[in-house]
Amino acid sequence: MSGHTEDPAPEPAAPTVEDNRQEQKAGAAALKELLRPVSGRLLAGRLLSVVSAVLAVFPYVALVKIGALLIEAGGEGDRVDEDAVNRWLLILVGTFTGRLVAYFLALGITHFADIALGHHIRLRMVRRFSKVPLSWFTSTNSGRVRKGLQDDIGTVHYLIAHQPVDGTSAIVMPLALMVYAFVVDWRLGLLSVAVIPLYMGAMSVTMKGMGEKTVEMDRKLGDVSARMVEFVTGISVVKAFGRVGRAHSAYQRSADEFYDFYWRWCQPLIRVSALGQSFLAIPLILLVNLGGGMLLVHGGQVGAADVLATTLIALLVPYSLETMMSATWSRQIAGAAALRLLGLLETPVLEDAEEGERRVPASGDVVFDHVTYTYPGSREPAVDDVSFTLPEGKVTALVGASGSGKSTIATLLARFDDPDSGTVSIGGVPVRNIADLYSRVGFVLQDPQLVSVSIRDNIALGRPDATDEQVRAAARAAHVLDEIEALPDGFDTIYGSDTGLSGGQAQRIAIARALLVDAPVLILDEATALTDPESQYEIQQALSALAEGRTVLVIAHRPEAVAGVDRIIRVADGRITDTEVNA
Template structure:
């Protein structure tokens, strides 16, 4: 309402000036000061109401952004951990920060702009029709033509924006591919081809964009010219001249059209820009809604009993990322407390998927996963992660101090405890070499290699001290120096725990208590290393291929030091 009154008040000073001119040109002077004071009062009211309306919408926008970010953060705390695996941090950051910010115009400005863009020209036209309806129709001619060309320019905007996003995505993808792979392509003398792929994507994008914008620019330029103040003034003066010379209109009555006719087109141009910003805000709102609608893990209605021990049981486990594409089918597996179970199998057999069900990255579609006799779906997140920890190859460190990264599982841990687990993880000396030691911030004055980051994650797991550990073989891609340090850290970490290992190199799990061989989502074989070799099945063939490849290296596996 404040903006409606403000928009009406914005028209009053122009009406007052027009009426003042009509009075003075008509030879009258009695009502001059009354008209002046009305104009001054309307101008003051307009500024007060305008700032009031703007302040209210900006406060509403701030409240909405805070509420959305809180709700999204809460939602992200409830989604399966696997949800993040299919999305990089940039996607989450964009939703939390950029997309919420993009909605600023929708809340803080769009309603005000739409209100002013409608009320102001309607009020001005109402006054002009009161002065002379025929001249008002003449004034509307360039407005109607300008709107016609504007709508022509915007035809197909939605489809073109989709194509624009896709073309931009292709050029971004080729740029990332080119930058990330430059060392490899230069090594093999293929930098020219890689550069050509990037150049081709850039040229395709430029061709599409120029074709789209070229057609739109010509039509929109005509519309903008028709709505420009110069054209509006020429139409008003030309039409006014005809009307005055024909005796249809007094000369003084042309003044209102010269003053207010120019102001009719400006709000329409504002509405055009506002509609574009509203489209962008609508797209951002859809992305925010997608995060808020993300499927969450079912929480237990009431917290159940604590697991009695570290025994893990998988019974009839079925799982698929899509309903019609099962990854695991009827898996039965028992992990006794304090034992090591290794998952091996061909690529795509479901090893990583099965291991991620235990820390509840996803929920099974059929069957159950239980810890200490309790289905993990009946455990609260706090109960589960007190008992299950994991160390994966893809290490994620937060933009926080090194100490806080280690303290994630136990925020109240004392500094001495943090340093103790860092020593056990073979990373203490490297942290001390940082500019601020344990207070150094990841990404600012603390940058770790892959092996060093892995040891920080091992220190984190040591501090968590969970009795069950899921280990995606952390040394698979480490250099020899890092591998030695990681092996020592893992030897400390795995001692006395129930361990589920995803094995990439068979030699590292030869000493496991049991080896589960997965193939096409089922447990094809189960037993110790020697037993599986005797059976001459899939595991024996994998082991033979492993030895032929010469990948076996005599080193100490952390499993052998338990």
């Protein structure tokens, strides 16, 4: 905000492997903290998954027993023991059904846990952001909020809804089945796991440094996303000023950096990964288990039913290993998402006064008393030891060049943030102690900030209990009633959906909203700056009605834009340079 030029800040050093490793650990800790509210439900899901996995062994036991009974009866020419076969069939069907019931119960618990956690996080965010300084909501931070509420909560979904069940089952079920394979015959057991060491050896190469690389990938993807949003959001402006190439270059550079990183990481691993996957190929597993098993059958050492059961067990290995690999990858990604979510949930907030300290101002006088404010991350104060008074019922204009600090002064009155030092008070009460501040301070900004609801609801946003007649009266005073009634659905027209409004019409709807709130203190920040000349007269008439009898602070670049005000305060570099009182 100062007039001198500072040396540019040095570029931050690129994160090292150790930085990535530390961020990975932080992500794991953040994930543990984030999942704490549903940890009991996730444990219940895992326990049911263990039950399901153990029950998966019994159909194989029944299969071996039934096979042995059939082969024995066929070899000796005897009648099959139907009672024994039926008994084992009952065990097979019962345990298989029990396994499915336990599995789906586990999935139901974890999915409800996912819903509950998503609701819990969103509720915490709403409560947190209701206390965050309004100045925090820049386009960058608003993008972080959208990403957290949509993308990051979605990223954590698999880890909550599926991984506790599928991940546990992928570990317990193969282990239980392999134990049974060794119980059937230790040689068949060895055949069922013969390809696993080959696969694990190959995959250990691909997994080396995966955690650190995943952190770096997530960081680079975040940069690509931010650059893309920045480019798309400002495309109309950069095209108007012929700077498309420069605006596009930042996005292109971040995309190229991600491509180069990802290719350097994955290209050497493709062949190794393909080799590892080939060891889990079904034809190879069948060759090893059926080929080796038939040799043992011909040697009279095992039965054909035994070979069939252990071969089926071996065929489950690829699915289980791939599920575990997927769960490891998902946990890495979810850790980064959890870290971002906790960062949002720990956003600094404005400290509200205690209930007993809240007061109602006795008048509409506004006093800035030695107020200093510096934006986070900035070295120079945006507002530097500012003191002045806005008399009740008078119109005061803050005039200065862009970046002089006048809008920041106005936002401190509306408590978009608290000053670093000094106080802002209304009627002798600091704004942080005022009960229901926004019923006492209204504002009309350059951007009217209408939302995608009906025109009636937009006007009644500050007073949702207002009657239709009160809404119409506010629209009439704002010189916008006729335009609203001319819309297809009148006051029921949805802003931005059913029809478009000109900038002047939208601004007058915002003025109608401020009129309805009827706040005694009013801030007008360049309310006509972005409208066409035809609309400015109507807006000025509406503003005159709005300002009547109120304490008004007007923000303007040029002194001629505030002719007729009671006082003009000139601002430069965050300081008051001159005050002019009109007779």
